Amino acid sequence: MTPDHLRRRRSPRRGMAPAAAATMLLITLGSTAPAAHADPSPQPSGSPGPLPTTVEGLKKELEKLQEEAEILTEQYNKSRVELKAAKKAEQAAATKAAALRAQAEPARQRLGEIAAANYKGGRPDVLFMIDGSAEGLAASAFLAQRQVDTVEALEKRVAQAEAAEKAAHAKTAEVEKAAETSEEARGKAKNKVDEVLKRLEKLTTTNAYSPRTGLKASVKGTGLPAEMARKAVSKLGAPYVWAAAGPSSFDCSGLVVWAYAQVGKSGLPHYTGALYGLGTKVSRNELRSGDLVYFGGNLHHMGIYLSDGKYLHAPQTGDVVKISRLSERSDYAGANRIG
Numbered sequence: 560m561t562p563d564h565l566r567r568r569r570s571p572r573r574g575m576a577p578a579a580a581a582t583m584l585l586i587t588l589g590s591t592a593p594a595a596h597a598d599p600s601p602q603p604s605g606s607p608g609p610l611p612t613t614v615e616g617l618k619k620e621l622e623k624l625q626e627e628a629e630i631l632t633e634q635y636n637k638s639r640v641e642l643k644a645a646k647k648a649e650q651a652a653a654t655k656a657a658a659l660r661a662q663a664e665p666a667r668q669r670l671g672e673i674a675a676a677n678y679k680g681g682r683p684d685v686l687f688m689i690d691g692s693a694e695g696l697a698a699s700a701f702l703a704q705r706q707v708d709t710v711e712a713l714e715k716r717v718a719q720a721e722a723a724e725k726a727a728h729a730k731t732a733e734v735e736k737a738a739e740t741s742e743e744a745r746g747k748a749k750n751k752v753d754e755v756l757k758r759l760e761k762l763t764t765t766n767a768y769s770p771r772t773g774l775k776a777s778v779k780g781t782g783l784p785a786e787m788a789r790k791a792v793s794k795l796g797a798p799y800v801w802a803a804a805g806p807s808s809f810d811c812s813g814l815v816v817w818a819y820a821q822v823g824k825s826g827l828p829h830y831t832g833a834l835y836g837l838g839t840k841v842s843r844n845e846l847r848s849g850d851l852v853y854f855g856g857n858l859h860h861m862g863i864y865l866s867d868g869k870y871l872h873a874p875q876t877g878d879v880v881k882i883s884r885l886s887e888r889s890d891y892a893g894a895n896r897i898g
């Protein structure tokens with residue numbers, strides 16, 4: 560008689576419920592793409608125009624826009640992190656799907672070989688389990704059915720892996736779009752900040768002329784260093800006197816100490832080395848009005864940067880407070896900003 564395991568008909572497989580399918584997907588693939596949902600990027604507020612026409616109004620507008628720009632910058636940074644994770648997950652899903660396809664191919668080929676052999680032998684029905692009496696072929700029929708089961712299971716896993724691969728690809732595209740949107744929003748916010756800065760600079764530019772050197776320069780912007788520089792340029796032409804700190808004569812560090820005292824920051828050390836240790840260091844290509852510049856390996860001289868490569872200083876005995884070019888000094892040692 561035909562063995563029981565060949566007589567039995569396998570119960571038809573029922574379609575999985577969506578929740579069960581999702582669970583199976585997690586089990587089969589080990590992990591899914593990370594939750595890379597990029598929060599909707601905050602959009603810059605409407606056009607700033609008409610912008611305020613006063614310094615104080617522009618300062619308030621700038622503060623608001625800079626906060627907005629900072630939020631958008633961090634949102635952009637977050638979207639880049641999420642995009643990196645999404646691409647990594649997509650690659651992992653693609654690798655998994657490729658591995659499963661490669662694993663399934665030998666089984667498919669073996670099944671084809673069995674089918675071909677049975678067909679040539681004149682017993683194709685054995686492969687499809689419709690022969691109930693050929694006991695001599697029971698073993699080969701059982702093996703054939705096992706091969707069918709193996710291929711079916713592999714095909715199911717391949718289909719799940721390919722679905723995960725497709726979902727990961729879609730997620731990457733979604734996060735990539737969010738990153739682009741975030742970058743665009745950040746760019747718009749930066750443009751607004753730049754516009755306000757330009758208007759603020761225009762309203763807060765103080766021009767200066769040095770009779771001793773014939774050079775012109777400007778103090779630009781707002782903030783404590785710039786206000787200090789404005790006080791300092793009011794002393795153009797004042798004589799250099801060793802160890803003097805104003806109000807009518809100065810040495811190099813004395814001019815800085817006096818000017819800072821005029822804007823509410825008194826008590827700074829009257830010594831270049833000590834002043835260099837304060838505030839924050841500034842690179843030469845980032846100098847702004849009011850930054851302090853130093854010269855010599857032992858910092859024996861200093862001045863106040865104005866603009867366009869020019870600085871204000873009290874040079875030496877017999878000279879006066881004047882404007883000079885940084886490019887004329889070969890002993891530039893560094894700069895800092897005391898706010």
